[in-house]
Amino acid sequence: MPKVSMTVNGKAVSGNIDSRTLLVQFLRETLRLTGTHVGCDTSQCGCCVVHVNGTAIKSCTTLALSHEGANVTTIEGLAHDGKLHPMQEAFRENHGLQCGFCTPGMIMTAVDIVNRKGNKLDEQTIRHELEGNICRCTGYHNIVKAVAAGAEAMAK
């Protein structure tokens, strides 16, 4: 079986995998990092969003082997020293979730939005940028509030 090596949340990891292994399967099943979720099989829901070399992608729609040598950050990589990332904290503060299934993808996408668009985000920008993330519970209002608050908190 082919071997793949990459850095995940700052740690060097590798594995011998079937070519078919999607990045999300490598993360969840080989590395047991189950924070990244799979919510669909049509590449539409965004539950699986992770950062690869600093850009947000859907880990269910890419092969692990395509990311040889890459630097990957998952939801598990955001908190430091037992302290939540400001975007995670904002989701908690604003009750930006109900069942929580979409939340890892929402947060990884939200951090990517801030990286690209800065810390002052208006509602329209947030809603537009969240087009690739589907939530079946919340109706989005509190997610949008959380992203705006998290974006501001990330400036501090």
Added chain:
Amino acid sequence: MYAFNYNRAETARKAVNLAGKLEDAKFLAGGQTLLPTMKQRLASPGGLIDLSAAADLKGIEMKGRNLVIGAMTRHVDVATSELVKEKIPALADLAGMIGDPAVRNRGTIGGSVANDDPAADYPAACLALNATIITNKRKIPADEFFTGLFETALEDGELIVKISFPLPNKAAYEKFRNPASRYAIVGVFVAKKGKDVRVAVTGAGANGVFRASNFEAALTAKFHVKALEGISAKAEGLNSDIHADAAYRAHLIGVMARRAVAKANAK
């Protein structure tokens, strides 16, 4: 997904060589269409040739009076490129309307054009801008490239290397999106270059992207929204599905065309 052999190509040449050697192999670009299709077992290639490390297939540059975009250039790169925004802003606009940010971070122009989904955006731009699709073997004018639903003039193992767009005087794209997938229910790209006006329609045709000749004739006489008064598309030959029936799509072609012309003239 069925099992396949994975191969990585660091250059365009290596990709073409691999395609010649391997049986039943497909190029893997951004994977945003091919992998979902393989997951559903609608495609089961024996091998994949991953192009993501082929740096010589990426990049955007002016060559003479043409804007040339490498096949592996991602949608996000086209949408945010200062060069594209200056030379063909309508193209940057279109790239920014594809899917969602994560899809744009992986999906490529070469993959979209090779795939020729009847609801995809780039085929409309290629056709309206009179682009040339440059492969490892030959140069194919857009008018001859898109041959049907998911069908192109590409031969087995033929690799799109880059796409060359002549600069228009005016151009714009308008898209009526499916709110779930964000693909075009109807998308219309209008472009004016000298006296020549081209109008390409995606999302609507039962046989894929096509040029709307009656709209082109009216706009050649006068490139203005008013020139389209009384001009309409026929429902015959258009798609009917759960999203929209043929008559509605025909109506949308007129609406999108008028909006696109207004947008092109406003720039």
